[in-house]
Amino acid sequence: MRLLVVEDELKLAAYVKRGLEADGHAVDVAGDGVEGLWLARNQPYDVIVLDIMLPKRNGFQVCADLRSESNWTPILMLTAKDGEYDIAEALDTGADDYLTKPFSFVVLTARIRALARRGAPERPTVLEVGDLVLDPAAHTAMRGNSEIRLTAREFSLLDFLMRHAEVTMSKADILNAVWDWGFDGDPNVVEVYIGYLRKKIDHPFGRSSIETVRGVGYRLRANR
Amino acid sequence: MRLLVVEDELKLAAYVKRGLEADGHAVDVAGDGVEGLWLARNQPYDVIVLDIMLPKRNGFQVCADLRSESNWTPILMLTAKDGEYDIAEALDTGADDYLTKPFSFVVLTARIRALARRGAPERPTVLEVGDLVLDPAAHTAMRGNSEIRLTAREFSLLDFLMRHAEVTMSKADILNAVWDWGFDGDPNVVEVYIGYLRKKIDHPFGRSSIETVRGVGYRLRANR
DNA sequence: GAGCTTTCTCAGCTTTTTCTCAGCTTTCTC
DNA sequence: GAGAAAGCTGAGAAAAAGCTGAGAAAGCTC
Numbered sequence: 001m002r003l004l005v006v007e008d009e010l011k012l013a014a015y016v017k018r019g020l021e022a023d024g025h026a027v028d029v030a031g032d033g034v035e036g037l038w039l040a041r042n043q044p045y046d047v048i049v050l051d052i053m054l055p056k057r058n059g060f061q062v063c064a065d066l067r068s069e070s071n072w073t074p075i076l077m078l079t080a081k082d083g084e085y086d087i088a089e090a091l092d093t094g095a096d097d098y099l100t101k102p103f104s105f106v107v108l109t110a111r112i113r114a115l116a117r118r119g120a121p122e123r124p125t126v127l128e129v130g131d132l133v134l135d136p137a138a139h140t141a142m143r144g145n146s147e148i149r150l151t152a153r154e155f156s157l158l159d160f161l162m163r164h165a166e167v168t169m170s171k172a173d174i175l176n177a178v179w180d181w182g183f184d185g186d187p188n189v190v191e192v193y194i195g196y197l198r199k200k201i202d203h204p205f206g207r208s209s210i211e212t213v214r215g216v217g218y219r220l221r222a223n224r
Numbered sequence: 225m226r227l228l229v230v231e232d233e234l235k236l237a238a239y240v241k242r243g244l245e246a247d248g249h250a251v252d253v254a255g256d257g258v259e260g261l262w263l264a265r266n267q268p269y270d271v272i273v274l275d276i277m278l279p280k281r282n283g284f285q286v287c288a289d290l291r292s293e294s295n296w297t298p299i300l301m302l303t304a305k306d307g308e309y310d311i312a313e314a315l316d317t318g319a320d321d322y323l324t325k326p327f328s329f330v331v332l333t334a335r336i337r338a339l340a341r342r343g344a345p346e347r348p349t350v351l352e353v354g355d356l357v358l359d360p361a362a363h364t365a366m367r368g369n370s371e372i373r374l375t376a377r378e379f380s381l382l383d384f385l386m387r388h389a390e391v392t393m394s395k396a397d398i399l400n401a402v403w404d405w406g407f408d409g410d411p412n413v414v415e416v417y418i419g420y421l422r423k424k425i426d427h428p429f430g431r432s433s434i435e436t437v438r439g440v441g442y443r444l445r446a447n448r
Numbered sequence: 449g450a451g452c453t454t455t456c457t458c459a460g461c462t463t464t465t466t467c468t469c470a471g472c473t474t475t476c477t478c
Numbered sequence: 479g480a481g482a483a484a485g486c487t488g489a490g491a492a493a494a495a496g497c498t499g500a501g502a503a504a505g506c507t508c
Contacts, residue, residue, distance in 0.1 A: 067238050070253065091400065094238030098396075118246055139392040139437050151465055152439035186468060191485060193466090214475070214484065375454055410457055415496060417455090438464065438495065 001025045001046040001116055006036030006062065007078070008054050015181060016049065019105045020112075033057025040066055040073065046116050049108075050095070051078045060093045067094040074115040078103075102180035106156040110136055129165040130209060130222035132201065134158060141201075148200050153178070157193050158201070161210065161220040170217035194218055225249045225270040225340055230260030230286065231302070232278050236325075239405055240273065243329045244336075257281025264290055264297065270340050273332075274319070275302045284317045291318035298339040302327075326404040330380040334360055351386040354433060354446035356425060358386055365425075372424050377402070381417050382425070385434065385444040394441035418442055 003025050007013040010031075017027045028043065030036035032055040040048055040062070048066075052059035063075055077095040091098065096115055099108060113136075117125065127134040133142045134155075141148040141158060150158065156178045161169070171190045175183065178193075198210055211219045227249050231237040234255075241251045252267065254260035256279040264272055264286070272290075276283035287299055301322040315322065320339055323332060338361070341349065351358040357366045358379075365372045365382060374382065380402045385393070395414045399407065402417075422434055435443045 064234060067234050068255075070255070072238070072241060072253070091239070091396075092235050092406070094235055094242075096242050137391050138443065139440050153466070188469085188485090189467060192468090192487075194485095195487060212485070377455065412458085412496090413456060416457090416498080419497065436496070 001112075002044065003027045003112065004030065004036065004039055004043070004045045004048045006030045006033065006040075006048065006054060006059070007051045008032055009051070012181065015176075016105075016108070019177070020109070023109055031055075033059070033062045037062050037065055040071065041069070045073050047112050048073055048075045049078065049112070050075050053080065063093045063095055074118065076111055076115055102182050104156060104180050105177040106160050110159070127159065127162045129162045129220060132158075132162065132209070134162055143201055150197075150200065153193060154197055154200065157197055161197075161218070165220045165222060168213045168217050168219040173217065225336075226268065227251050227336065228254065228260065228263055228267070228269045228272045230254045230257065230264075230272065230278065230283070231275045232256055233275075236405060239329075239400075240332065243401065244333070247333055255279075257283070257286045261286050261289055264295065265293070269297050271336050272297050272299045273302065273336070274299050277304065283319075284313065287317045287319050298342060300335055300339055326406050328380060328404050329401040330384050334383070351383065353386045353389040353444060356382075356386065356433070358382060367425055374421075374424065377417060378421055378424070381421055385421075385442070389444045389446060392437045392441050392443040397441065 003020055005013060005016050005020070005027060007016065007029070008031050013029050013031070017029050020027045028039055028045075030039050034056045036048075036050065036054070037057060050059045050062060054062070057065075059077055063077070066073065066075070074096045075094070077098040078101055079098055080101050096118075097111055099111055113125075125135075125137065127136070131144045135141075136159065139155065141150050141155065157174070160174065160177050171187055174190050175187055179189070194210060194212075201209065209221050211221055213219055227244055229237060229240050229244070229251060231240065231253070232255050237253050237255070241253050244251045252263055252269075254263050258280045260272075260274065260278070261281060274283045274286060278286070281289075283301055287301070290297065290299070298321075299319045301319040303322055303324050320342070321335055323335055337349075349359075349361060351360070355368045358364075360383060363379065365374050365379065381398070384398065384401050395411055398414050399411055403413070418434060418436075425433065433445050435445055437443055
């Protein structure tokens with residue numbers, strides 16, 4: 001997909017760009033509202049990720065401008081949690097969805113995918129690895145025929161691992177993708193959550209499907 | 225379905241377009257009467273949603289023009305509640321139905337569906353999920369053989385959930401679809417109404433069929 | 449316009465989730 | 479096989495999310 005990210009906070013923009021590119025998308029970044037507007041007008045994007053607080057022209061204005069020109073590219077707005085700007089306001093200006101900062105990468109990409117899918121009627125979009133099936137729309141996970149109840153964080157983690165099945169992901173990668181941007185707590189959370197997930201998704205007798213690769217990270221294996 | 229929305233208020237147009245597309249329709253938007261007329265003449269639509277107060281050529285005129293050209297595409301008129309324009313007048317000019325602003329999304333789509341159905345007489349059009357049956361035309365809901373009395377809001381909510389059975393809908397989605405456009409009250413209403421609905425539709429002994437997906441939203445399950 | 453229904457807000461309560469911490473186990477190196 | 483590094487895990491505190499009863503306000507009906 002072709003994506004436009006309009007975000008003035010450089011670090012965040014870089015983080016988002018890097019992550020989305022790793023996800024296989026083509027990403028343009030604009031640092032202020034005017035530049036964003038210009039790009040949005042002159043390039044065809046599948047989704048626009050638009051921060052509200054921007055120099056020169058804020059997100060609401062950019063969004064309203066585009067809509068007034070009959071540009072209906074799906075827009076995902078980023079709002080700060082402390083809520084100086086209202087969430088409802090974002091939707092009112094014609095945004096299609098919003099996300100409050102801080103957010104995790106997995107959640108961002110999930111939202112972008114959901115937006116891009118709108119209008120397109122097909123509907124496979126489940127992740128499958130071995131006998132694990134994860135359905136982002138229904139927000140359910142199954143091992144074989146039995147449903148697995150997962151919390152939001154566990155779900156994100158499994159989503160991430162399944163999208164990178166068979167590849168060893170470092171703890172840093174995981175922390176980056178699954179936890180909110182700017183998280184600076186104990187990296188041990190990853191171990192803890194891997195533990196939770198193992199308890200829930202492991203076969204009663206089978207071996208873990210999440211392998212520990214000592215000194216490197218974790219890897220989700222399809223079989224056994 | 226192919227729909228045309230003629231509405232000059234940008235925010236409302238975006239909201240309607242977004243929602244209808246999420247509902248699986250192809251939506252064109254025109255920002256004034258002349259553009260609307262042009263599109264209506266040159267494209268085959270299943271239903272036209274037509275605001276009355278429009279720049280250049282108002283809804284009545286557009287409607288009359290189309291009818292005088294023997295264009296009988298079903299027209300749903302949008303009127304402001306304060307009633308500067310008369311509802312009867314809308315029907316007189318050849319509109320098929322009208323809706324007063326503000327309206328909720330579920331109501332809008334219900335009306336559009338009803339209009340589109342007029343030409344095609346067959347079609348039962350009841351919603352069924354598990355042993356829940358909802359008949360939008362008759363405005364009745366049944367669990368098995370017993371009727372459930374629902375208020376208008378409860379009905380809309382159940383309608384929405386049933387149309388998206390098995391999929392987890394966020395509170396924001398629900399608020400957007402079931403409550404009037406521009407509603408900016410406490411999002412807690414959703415929780416309250418989910419509570420009401422659960423009391424009414426739950427089996428005496430069964431588990432709830434509306435599941436809470438913590439941190440994400442709600443999901444209507446068919447079975448069990 | 450009294451009485452009933454519906455819709456919505458509010459605040460306190462309950463449940464669930466998330467995260468930290470500290471001690472324990474496993475694995476690796478020499 | 480001792481020591482160190484890496485990983486695992488149970489307990490529990492803190493925060494977040496959701497639920498619900500009470501009641502105010504608005505609408506409808508007769």
